[in-house]
Amino acid sequence: MMIDELTVAERRVWDAFPRGVAVDFRADGDEDAADGESWGPERTVRASVLRTLLLTAPQEDGEIAALKVSGARITGVLDLRYANADSVVRLSHCFFEREPDWSGAQLHYVKLNKSVFPGLRAPRMRVDGSLRMTDCRFRGPLRLGGSQISGALYLERAELTAPDADEPVLQLGQTEIGDDLCAPGMRARGEVRLSDATVNGTIKLTDADLSHPGGTALRGERLKATSDVLMRHTRVRGRIDLRGARVEGRLEMSYARLSNPGGTALRVSSGVVSELWLREGSRMEGVLNLRRSQIEVLFLEPEMLPDEVLLNNLTYTALMPHEPAEQRLPMVERDGDGYVPYSYEQLTEAYRRIGDDDAARRVQLAKQRRHRATLAWYGRLWGHVQDATVGYGFRPLRAAVWLLSLLAVGSVAYGLHHPPPIKAGEAPTFNAVFYSLDLLLPIIDFGQERAYAPVGWGQWLSYVLVITGWILATTVVTGVTRTVSRQ
Incomplete structure (x- = not known):
């Protein structure tokens, strides 16, 4: 690209890049990037200019090149497919007219806070540091499937929607994150996909709002989290599917509202979870499926139990909080699989471990009465x-x-x-x-x-x-x- 082809706004960015100087086009620090479509040429930058800077990386002696732009309207496709860019990329408060394509790119550190995108295509991307997209708004899918992020992924208060209801709004399938997945307050209108992802830190979805009525709001089959998965105060309309997940810390859904009437609200079947907390929330609307899972501590308050549960071959070591047998029996009596002797035995053992033999006897008596209904008349x-x-x-x-x-x-x-x-x-x-x-x-x-x-x-x-x-x-x-x- 010839330097004499640059506009005034582009020349500012071009000249600042070799020295790592920030360029801020905003007249007011409180500007909303969603208004970027109306921004004029004085703050418009072509995506091809940014691409040339990142790929050619002009340098000045004694300086560290970096792309730091705020409040710009970026036209065209920022195409970094399979590119290798060592410079820091910080494009905050920006408005992207077209969906960037960073498929297979290798980047150093990326910060896109408070920007607006029609979507972002970045499968198999590699980021050597952290990827920050705090307060971003995506009006199309955020595709990060198969990516490797050495640091943390930040999506605090991000808003994700997609015109195609059948395509996930956030795709993190098979993604590997070296630190936390930090997304408190995230708003997603469609499926959030974490299938086969590995997070070597905490997954923070506190106060998130996930909505995909009649479908899967959070899909995390075979998800692996080496620490906690925190969903305190989270509101979910649709199914949470964590089949086969491995959570080495706490899967906490305290104060959460889970709703999927007529379907499964929460599925943690065939998984291994250190602690599962379902407490202080409203009554779950939909089926609770914990079949074949292994849970060390099951913190389940009776008030959160839905009308139907699936507990066949669920194994747990401790059941909290301690409640009378009459409060716990609905958990096994509402099993959609009918009479499941194993569920009664698990509940009996939980009471025996804490020395409540009377409650254990009550559970066994209830088991015999339930079994009686399956027998012939004699x-x-x-x-x-x-x-x-x-x-x-x-x-x-x-x-x-x-x-x-x-x-x-x-x-x-x-x-x-x-x-x-x-x-x-x-x-x-x-x-x-x-x-x-x-x-x-x-x-x-x-x-x-x-x-x-x-x-x-x-x-x-x-x-x-x-x-x-x-x-x-x-x-x-x-x-x-x-x-x-x-x-």
Whole structure:
């Protein structure tokens, strides 16, 4: 490019570049770059001029070249495809008429704060430092898939929209970020894609607003984060899909509002998460899917539970906060897969680890009652008998109450009307209490039952006592066996 072809505004940028001097075209520091379409030639710079500067990199002895421009209207396509530019690029408060194309470019340090773009195409880009796009507005997709950013990626309060609803507004699939992904307050109207991305730091989406109703608002299959993923106060309309994600720190959604009616609101299936926090937020609208995940600490407040959850093969070590079993049981009873014994066992173990054996027994009792509904009619009948008598072995005191009640009935009935002896003169002295015990306890023999034979209604009463005794004995033994096997 010939230097005599430059406009006055372009010459200012050209002359400042070798010395790394900043050029600010703004008349007012509070100007909105969205008004850049109306800016005149006095602050218009062709993208080809910027490209020539970055690729030819004119130098002055003792100076460090840098492209530092604020408040410019940039016309044409800033084409840096597969270019290698060592100079610092700082284009803040700028208005880009056309989408820059930085595919495969190798850049040193890029700062684009408070600029407006029709989109940015930069897949497989490499940035040796940080990439700053704070307060930027993208009216088309921000494509960074497969890029490598050695430092941090800053998207604080960025706004992303796209005319094509089927294309993600932020594409970070297979991107590797050496430090944090810092995007608090980001506003995205469309899908944010983090599939197969690696973030060697914290992902900060605090107070973000992600909206893609009926679709996926945040897609992060196989996302790897070596620290926390923070989504405090985040508002999400659409699905969050973190299937197969690996989060070595805390996945926190405190005070978040997750809404995807008729679909899945949050999916963290087949993942490994150190801590998952769902607390202090509004009730989730949509399905919560945690199938096959491994979570060390599950901080889940019952108030956030949606109507349907999927917990099959979910493994967690600690469940917080500590709540009574009645508050936790809806978590396993709302499972969309139906009766899942494993979910009850996980909840039972969580209570046992903190020494709450009573809550653990309540969960096991609820498990048996849920299982009963899956049986044939005769299985359900036998289950009702076990439940009413001894609570499937988890309420052993009920057996004592039943035995004492039946013992009292038998003692009074046979005390008033002695059954006749089988062999007169050989029978021991009749005792109504021990005779009733002989009938009720199948493994104890006081010699009364063998010596006396009731007739009439007394015979029918003896049948009832014998049958009831066997039922009580069987259910008690079943409960004891279950307890021993667990221990």
